[in-house]
Amino acid sequence: MQSSSSSSGSCGGGNDQVASGSKSQDDMISNLPDFVIGHILSFLSTKEAVLTSVLSTRWKYMWTFLTKLDFRDYTNNNFNSFSNFVTRVLFHLNTATIQEFILEIPHYYDPYGYYTNQWISAVLSMRLKKIKVFFFLRGNEPKIPSCPQLVSKNNILSCPLFECHESLEELEFMISSLASCIIKLPSSSFVSFSSLTVLSLAGIITFTSSNEIFQELTLNFPLLREYKAVSCGFSGVKSITIEAPLLELVFILGMEFEQVITRFSASRITNFSYYCDTVSHTIFLDHQNIPSSKIFLVLFDSEDHSVEEISIFIRKLLRFFINAEYLELDLANCWPGFAWVANYLADIPVFRMLGYLKLKRVTSNTLLDFLLKTPCLKTLVLQMVDYDEESQNFAIVPDCFLSTLKVVKFDKYFGGEREFSFSKFVMENTKVLERISFSFHESCSEVEKAKEKLSLVKISFSTVIMEFST
């Protein structure tokens, strides 16, 4: 709601947006109980909800029935004014349940989390379902002075989060990685948040308890479906095991403290994304149980690592998916130098159960590396990249060509030389192929020529259907 010019009577005010149709009638609000209004207001940001206090005397404290709190300040206003507002709202709240607490402020507002800690602590006991704290950085921050009382770097969020471990469904702490966030846990190396479905972290997280420092920490999230860690690192522990039997999405971007071992005990991961610039981090997945997954691996700027190291890393990761029946893989390496190294993935494990494989942005040599290790493959979908320096080697015909491969689909086909010779290799050597289709890249300029060229290839069986699409 905005506070703009308004008339004091109930009708009139031509410069406001007019409700269509009827004139203003009896105050319909008298028909709705307070908590219903509070419910409606809960869908607005807390700022807007509090603005209703000026509607009329009856509305003065209607907003205190809010069940969700949403404090966002993107306008770079005075922190004192904001802080007074939040404190006042918390003080006047008239409900026993606060379902959500959302706080989005510039980092410099509360660099050490002093106020944030207090605010969250005030609502922790109200059966919180969702906490989202987002400290963002603008380019032109005033410099945060270092605080001598603090032991290590800036510490934020040392409130006893564990108090809402039964009710909390979504937890998001997005702190800039300059800052460190402490999550206090009870003294046990096994911690459970029984309702948590979404966990999203950024920045450096330290788990502590009052008594011990843990070497190995087990986090039990029986209902967790999404795990996101951006520029995140766990300090103070040697290894963390995340038990999440329903976990579907894992998203890791950047890492601090690579030597910490992270173990996921989760057999239903369907989406695994890993964007990192290092391969020395150790991640374990509950291997041999994952039936189908999309894997997205982006390794940036890995000049520090040799081809050997990277190939070992990829192999290790792929090992967790060896019993998968369905895989989508995107090995988008941002430095093409890697792709020229032939057969760097020659030693990947065999995928005995794999029936469907989708490979994005892959060279034909890597493609063959995979085909040689997927003996039961039925469907292959690929998007090839063509490097001039690459020399192709089609000496060995993969097993799947001979007995199982039925469908091959080329995405974003460009008609390049290597793409063509690979497609020729497929068509001439597969014995049970039923369908081969080509979906052309939007910038491919010679679609008709390419189609012609492909149609001329002699296929082993004439019953194979060849399809083209754009």
Next chain:
Amino acid sequence: MASSSSNLISLKTSDGTVFKVERALAKTMKTVQAIIEEADANIYMIPIHNVFSHHMDMIIDYYKLSVAGKSKEFSVEKLDNDELKDFLLAVHYLNMEDLFEVLTQAVADRLEKKSVGYVRKYFGIENDFTPEEYAAIRKKNDWAFKGDDIEPEEDEEKQEE
């Protein structure tokens, strides 16, 4: 036990129309459910005050969509503000949890980012503050009134003159 047809309940709206609805739908109306349970004898027809036939039409629409798993397709966009308010009151009277959530969200969506004057008109609220009281509240909740999109109040400007 209940009305003659074992799976259908008869509901009579305030404009006199009789709707025969499935028992499962009647169950989502806690008010109706309570009436059925409290009745000693068989009830043939349950009157539902404050609910008109056009409300029942929409309730049945919503029920059908939600049974088909398409509750997100239900929309109240075509209702003007007063019609939405009436509908909300009807659903509130019938005590239907899910539909109530949907409608309160819809009302909130219509209030979002609107001026104080608009909201007053929407709910039919009369401003009974004195200018001093009004200014005092604004000052207390200072931060809420800040922002590039906030214009000064007419009354305030008059006061300063």
